[in-house]
Amino acid sequence: MQQLTIIPPRSGTSFLVKKGQHLRVVDIEGEQVADFVCYNLADKAEYLSSGRTIDYAETIFLTKGHPFYSNRSNIMFDMVEDTVGRHDFLLTPCSADTFRIIYGHQQPHRGCFGNLSEALGQHGISPDAIPICFNIFMHVTVDGNTGKVDVLPPKSKAGDYVVLEAKMDLLVGLTACSAEMSNNYAFKPIGYQIED
Amino acid sequence: MQQLTIIPPRSGTSFLVKKGQHLRVVDIEGEQVADFVCYNLADKAEYLSSGRTIDYAETIFLTKGHPFYSNRSNIMFDMVEDTVGRHDFLLTPCSADTFRIIYGHQQPHRGCFGNLSEALGQHGISPDAIPICFNIFMHVTVDGNTGKVDVLPPKSKAGDYVVLEAKMDLLVGLTACSAEMSNNYAFKPIGYQIED
Numbered sequence: 350m351q352q353l354t355i356i357p358p359r360s361g362t363s364f365l366v367k368k369g370q371h372l373r374v375v376d377i378e379g380e381q382v383a384d385f386v387c388y389n390l391a392d393k394a395e396y397l398s399s400g401r402t403i404d405y406a407e408t409i410f411l412t413k414g415h416p417f418y419s420n421r422s423n424i425m426f427d428m429v430e431d432t433v434g435r436h437d438f439l440l441t442p443c444s445a446d447t448f449r450i451i452y453g454h455q456q457p458h459r460g461c462f463g464n465l466s467e468a469l470g471q472h473g474i475s476p477d478a479i480p481i482c483f484n485i486f487m488h489v490t491v492d493g494n495t496g497k498v499d500v501l502p503p504k505s506k507a508g509d510y511v512v513l514e515a516k517m518d519l520l521v522g523l524t525a526c527s528a529e530m531s532n533n534y535a536f537k538p539i540g541y542q543i544e545d
Numbered sequence: 546m547q548q549l550t551i552i553p554p555r556s557g558t559s560f561l562v563k564k565g566q567h568l569r570v571v572d573i574e575g576e577q578v579a580d581f582v583c584y585n586l587a588d589k590a591e592y593l594s595s596g597r598t599i600d601y602a603e604t605i606f607l608t609k610g611h612p613f614y615s616n617r618s619n620i621m622f623d624m625v626e627d628t629v630g631r632h633d634f635l636l637t638p639c640s641a642d643t644f645r646i647i648y649g650h651q652q653p654h655r656g657c658f659g660n661l662s663e664a665l666g667q668h669g670i671s672p673d674a675i676p677i678c679f680n681i682f683m684h685v686t687v688d689g690n691t692g693k694v695d696v697l698p699p700k701s702k703a704g705d706y707v708v709l710e711a712k713m714d715l716l717v718g719l720t721a722c723s724a725e726m727s728n729n730y731a732f733k734p735i736g737y738q739i740e741d
Contacts, residue, residue: 399596400637400677403694405646409635410692420673422642439605439635441596446618450601477616480676481596493689496606498599 356383358536361464361524363472365390366543371429372513372521375540376486379507382526383539384442384461384482386469387425390518393474395419399438399481409491411438416516417483425519430512433505437487439498442479443528452529461524469522479522485511487531502533512544552579554732557660557720559668561586562711562739567625570719571736572682575703578722579735580638580657580678582665583621586714589670591615595634595677605687607634612712613679621715626708629701633683635694638675639724648725657720665718675718681707683727698729708740 353375356362361384366372374383389395401418403409411417413431416424441447442465448457459466466476486505491498525539526532549571552558557580562568570579585591597614599605607613609627612620637643638661644653655662662672682701687694721735722728 394671394673396673398637398677400635401642404636404643407694408692409687409694420637420675422640422646439596440600441594441616444618446597447600450618475590477590477592479616481594491605491687491689493687496604498603498605 353540356525356539359527363468366515366519371544375510376505378537380503380533381537382487382531383485384524386482386522387519424516426513429514432509437484437489460527465522500530549736552721552735555723557664559664562715567740568709571706572701574733576699576729577733578683578727579681580720582678582718583715620712622709625710628705633680633685656723661718696726
């Protein structure tokens with residue numbers, strides 16, 4: 350078993366998770382989001398699909414017991430542990446454009462999108478190939494009558510985690526999210542480890 | 546002005562819409578969904594993004610007045626008319642896998658995904674490059690407490706329509722949807738015309 354690896358605040362990384370291995374993602378300090386995306390290592394044109402996953406699960410709130418599907422409707426991983434129970438699968442990773450359009454920043458941070466682009470670019474993934482991410486610990490509400498979407502502070506406390514079991518060899522991108530609103534206006538690290 | 550072009554039941558097509566032109570999509574008989582997707586004609590790696598659009602609009606229910614964004618956060622089109630007010634932007638187009646997994650069909654139809662793959666393949670778009678579509682007239686409810694997603698009969702009646710104003714030259718894919726549940730268990734045509 351690996352030790353816990355730390356992703357510093359407002360940064361991202363990429364790594365491989367083999368079929369059958371478990372990826373534990375830990376909110377070390379609490380109220381910190383981690384954007385997650387993955388690709389089939391054997392054919393990286395196959396990627397995690399929010400639309401397919403939500404369609405088959407018949408819910409926008411994915412948690413323990415749910416399989417996560419690729420754009421080709423293959424199961425990429427199962428969520429097998431979840432101490433929080435609330436994550437987002439609707440929104441794209443924060444980016445320079447997010448900070449410009451939503452926050453009005455003049456010199457915006459590159460955000461999770463920029464961090465993922467760099468981390469995944471080393472493995473041949475272009476920025477255009479980064480889809481909607483599974484935003485672990487992100488707390489997004491949807492008003493079923495009006496459709497309004499709100500971003501609230503994460504429900505995760507220090508030490509909370511999820512565990513994902515890979516169903517194929519995966520290239521994974523993972524961040525400690527860079528958007529103020531998503532993290533209750535403080536940036537913290539994210540921890541992860543790969544377990545057999 | 547073109548005449549209304551008919552997309553037969555359970556089929557799809559592709560065409561160009563130039564910047565400044567208007568695309569009218571008409572539910573000719575009522576309660577029929579049309580899956581819509583588009584690409585920047587000048588660089589087809591830029592595509593319609595549900596995640597960016599929902600993020601910036603702060604709602605999952607897009608209607609008249611909303612700009613629709615690409616994965617690169619550029620506005621692809623505005624919705625300028627909408628006689629229905631309810632469409633879906635969460636779910637991927639129905640496919641052979643959808644019919645197999647959700648409906649249990651043994652010899653499944655290729656669905657909107659298969660129809661779009663063929664129609665867009667002529668323009669160099671691979672099936673893997675077909676994202677979550679904007680599902681015009683599709684009536685999907687979300688329970689804000691549980692997250693549960695339900696597909697109900699469309700609210701559209703015969704003659705209802707939307708009009709989209711292109712903000713860049715677009716390659717468009719459009720279907721008359723093939724999924725029973727989405728269309729209240731009857732398959733009907735969809736009409737469209739391009740207006741200056």
